Amino acid sequence: MAAMTREETEALIQEVLEVYPEKAKKDRAKHLAVNDQSLEKANKCITSNRKSLPGVMTIRGCAYAGSKGVVWGPIKDMIHISHGPVGCGQYSRAGRRNYYVGTTGVNTFGTMNFTSDFTEKDIVFGGDKKLAKCIDEIETLFPLNKGISIQSECPIGLIGDDIEAVSKVKAKEHEKTIVPVRCEGFRGVSQSLGHHIANDAIRDWVLDKRDGDDSWQTTPYDVAVIGDYNIGGDAWASRTLLEEMGLRVVAQWSGDGTIAEIEKTPKVKLNLIHCYRSMNYIARHMEEKYSIPWIEYNFFGPTKIAESLRRIAEHFDDTIKEGAERVIARYKAEYDAVIAKYKPRLEGKKVMLYIGGLRPRHVIGAYEDLGMEVVGTGYEFAHNDDYDRTIKEMGNATLLYDDVTGYEFEEFVKKVQPDLVGSGIKEKYIFQKMGVPFRQMHSWDYSGPYHGYDGFAIFARDMDMTINNPCWKSFQAPWKKTAASEPVKAVA
Amino acid sequence: MPSVMLRKREDGKLLFYVAKKDLEETIESLEFDSPDKWGGEVVLGDGSKYYFEPMDTPPNIPITLQAKRL
Numbered sequence: 059m060a061a062m063t064r065e066e067t068e069a070l071i072q073e074v075l076e077v078y079p080e081k082a083k084k085d086r087a088k089h090l091a092v093n094d095q096s097l098e099k100a101n102k103c104i105t106s107n108r109k110s111l112p113g114v115m116t117i118r119g120c121a122y123a124g125s126k127g128v129v130w131g132p133i134k135d136m137i138h139i140s141h142g143p144v145g146c147g148q149y150s151r152a153g154r155r156n157y158y159v160g161t162t163g164v165n166t167f168g169t170m171n172f173t174s175d176f177t178e179k180d181i182v183f184g185g186d187k188k189l190a191k192c193i194d195e196i197e198t199l200f201p202l203n204k205g206i207s208i209q210s211e212c213p214i215g216l217i218g219d220d221i222e223a224v225s226k227v228k229a230k231e232h233e234k235t236i237v238p239v240r241c242e243g244f245r246g247v248s249q250s251l252g253h254h255i256a257n258d259a260i261r262d263w264v265l266d267k268r269d270g271d272d273s274w275q276t277t278p279y280d281v282a283v284i285g286d287y288n289i290g291g292d293a294w295a296s297r298t299l300l301e302e303m304g305l306r307v308v309a310q311w312s313g314d315g316t317i318a319e320i321e322k323t324p325k326v327k328l329n330l331i332h333c334y335r336s337m338n339y340i341a342r343h344m345e346e347k348y349s350i351p352w353i354e355y356n357f358f359g360p361t362k363i364a365e366s367l368r369r370i371a372e373h374f375d376d377t378i379k380e381g382a383e384r385v386i387a388r389y390k391a392e393y394d395a396v397i398a399k400y401k402p403r404l405e406g407k408k409v410m411l412y413i414g415g416l417r418p419r420h421v422i423g424a425y426e427d428l429g430m431e432v433v434g435t436g437y438e439f440a441h442n443d444d445y446d447r448t449i450k451e452m453g454n455a456t457l458l459y460d461d462v463t464g465y466e467f468e469e470f471v472k473k474v475q476p477d478l479v480g481s482g483i484k485e486k487y488i489f490q491k492m493g494v495p496f497r498q499m500h501s502w503d504y505s506g507p508y509h510g511y512d513g514f515a516i517f518a519r520d521m522d523m524t525i526n527n528p529c530w531k532s533f534q535a536p537w538k539k540t541a542a543s544e545p546v547k548a549v550a
Numbered sequence: 551m552p553s554v555m556l557r558k559r560e561d562g563k564l565l566f567y568v569a570k571k572d573l574e575e576t577i578e579s580l581e582f583d584s585p586d587k588w589g590g591e592v593v594l595g596d597g598s599k600y601y602f603e604p605m606d607t608p609p610n611i612p613i614t615l616q617a618k619r620l
Contacts, residue, residue, distance in 0.1 A: 099596065107572055254569070339569065342555055346612040441572045 061433065062474070064455040067092045071457075074469045082111055089460040093452045100445030106460045107441045109247045115464030117412070117484060118438050122146055124252020125241035126209035128336055129260075132156035132287050132312040133320070134166040135204040136235075137196055140173040141189060141221065142211025146243070147173040155501045157291050158314040165202045172196065181213055186224050193228045193236065204317045205235035207259075215242035235317060237263040248439035248461075250335065250415065257339035260320065265340070267321045279374065280308045280326040284341060284352070285333030285416075288313020290506020295513045296332070296357050302388075303367060303381030305374070311337060324348045328373050330355050332509075335415030335444055357509040358417075358517070359424030360393040389511040397427060400518040403526055405429035407477035410470065412436045412462055412485065413499045419448040421480070421499070424508070424517055433474055436462050468492075478525050493533045495524045552619070554600070557612040564611070566594055583608070591620065 062070070071090045075083050088105040097103055110116035119127070122140075127150050130138050140147025152169035160166025174192045176185055193206060206228075208221050221238040229236040239259045241252045268274070281300065286293040293313040300307050308326050309319035323329070329341045329352035341352040351373065355366035364386045371382035407430045411418050418435040425432055434457035437444060448458070457470060464485075471479060471494060479489045480499035489496045497503050497520065505520050507513040555567040556577075564577040575598075581590025582604055589604035599620040609615065 101596075342557070342567070342569075342612070345557060346555065346614060349612075443572070443574045446574075 061431070061453075062455060064092055064094075067455050067457055070470070070473050073473075074466050077465070082114070085111055086114075086463070086466070089462075090466070091458045093449060093454060093456045093458050095449060095452075095454050097449055098446075099442075100449055101442050103449075104445050104458055104460055106437070106445055107247060107250065107439070108461075110461055111463075116461055117464070117482060118247070118461060119249040119252075120243035121241045121245040121249060121252035121255060122209060122211055122243040123150065124249030124254075124336070124439075125239050125256035125259075126150065126252075127154060128249065128287065129253055129256035129312060130207050130209060130239065132158070132168065133207075133315050133317060134158040134160055134168045135202075135316045135318075136207055137167050137170075137172050137200060137203045137205075138207045138209055139189070139192060139196070140171065140211060141185070141192075141208045142174065142176050142213050144173050144175045146211045147171045153501070154287070155290055155504070155506070156288050156313050157294075158288065163200070167200065167203065176211075176213060181217055184217060184219055185214070186219050186221070189219070189221060189224050190228060193224070193232070197232050197234075203234075205237065205264075207237040207239055209239050210242045212243045215240065215244070235264060235267070250439040250441065253336040253415075254339055257337060257343075260340055261343050264317065264320055265324060265344075269324065274322060274325065276325050276327075277306055278327060279305045279378065281305050281328045281330055281370075282309040282311065282319075282323045282326045283307055284309075284311040284323075284329050284331050285337035286310060286313050286509070287333070289500075290502045290504075290508070292507040292509040292513065295507040295510035298512075299357070299363070299367065299385055299510050300330075300370070303371065303385045304378050305370075305381075311340075324350070326350060328353070328370070330370060332357065332420075333416045334447075335440060356420050356423060357513070358421045359427040359514055360389075360397075360511065361427055362420075362423035363511060363514075393511055393514055396515045396518050400522050401429045403522050404518075406431070407525055408433045408474070409478045409480060410434040410457075410474060410476040411479075411499065412438070412459070412467060412481040414438050415440050415444060417499055419444070419451045421508075422451045424514060425521075427514070428518055428521065430478075430521070433457065433476060434459065434470060436460055464488075478521065493530060495527065495530055497521065497524050551616050553614050554617045555612065555614050556609075566592070566600070592617075 091104040126138055148171055151171040158166055158168045162169055174188050180188055225236040225238040237259055241255045245251050293310050297307050309323045329350050331341050331352050331354045334354050344350045356362040367382040371379040409425055409430055409432045415437055418437050422432045436459035478495045480497045482500045483498055486496050486498050502508055508517045552568045557565050559565050566577050567574045575594040575596055577592050578595055579593045582588055587604055588608040589602035592600050600617040601620050602617055
């Protein structure tokens, strides 16, 4: 199917909206749009960060997911207590593949689940005593932890427990950083507020710990990588590039990160933001309080990497600028070979994305490097400013969908007929059963890293492996096959 | 009275950011913008107007200030 025109896309949106009752239709219509690159501001065409409609299948998460799962969880040398009933912690345990180095259970705790395991008794009589006991037990069993964060689950806010008071008492007693995070799941409309709350908790309880302490040696090339969660090793693939161009990466927020790195971040010269949505708050705070400038960068696909490396280098002197060029030149042969190998197999393929808060726009460049086209994209929990940035990245008359419902997404895919869908685990099997090749783009489908030049090679291989997988030709029973449905000849 | 975070964009324009409202806009005009007086009415890129209490010296940007919605 050729690229759709503006009218066709608009008609498609209308057609999909048709089944809703009047009120729901009016509301959902605001969240679906046809991209128009000439627009300066996204709020002219799309509404985002609003409460999902009751009764539709939203794909969003909760504030606890945003705080414990995304921002705090990957900090490896802290223990994150899922304070409340056992389920939230157990079902989110180690699912995000934030890789780290360390000995789990001794000095790192990333894949473990700590919970205060609320029961009816705790709801009725309050859980503060249990939390205090929990912290004491942690100190006995895991003395090498560098701090504890208390991630509230819904009941904590509902019964009004005073986790701040417990934290203060215990922090004094154990002489450790203990951070209460008020990220009850019911807060806000999606995980996005959880990110914000988590950022504020870092700001209030951790970030100023080393203010006025200059014992740590700084260099003019100190940077912090912010908003890279090291999924499948992403942050490592990014970090090597930055270090190779001569920068010193002081902190990784928060994939493979430690609390010491976070405390040192206010001393860096530049903050590099990868996931803008989840960590821009802390970058803005550091800009204001410590006058550290920040820039967004994008390490998906060689075009964007080169662009980002040069933009980062502009903030430094000539040695770094030369360093950036050197890095780009050094990997050129490597990524050219990747493109030469996979582009012929992937050229012209259409992709639809529906991911969290950053990748729907960040990975577009990587697909385009492979000659593929993104024909529809959407965010679970983006805000207006994300769509402002997306409009320029996407082609004209492509589909934009915010907080898409299960039904809408399915219908869009049926009509647009993309060659690949990139979304999350909940969508994966629906589309695979429909016979559409699918990549899980939250955790890279258990692959990765996808960041950096090394990651691009893996990205290209994975996309090829998915789209050109012979299984997609076996959807029809052999005796039902007609001459028309004969499989196309393998290209390779 | 939203608290507004002001920062300079790379091209030198002032950005007006209200986290709670999810609003990030450029400042198109500022009533008083001289070394001895700063503030007053601001007009944003989307046409909305806000008011900063005038100050005797321009603030060090980035900064968080209280603004009144007009």
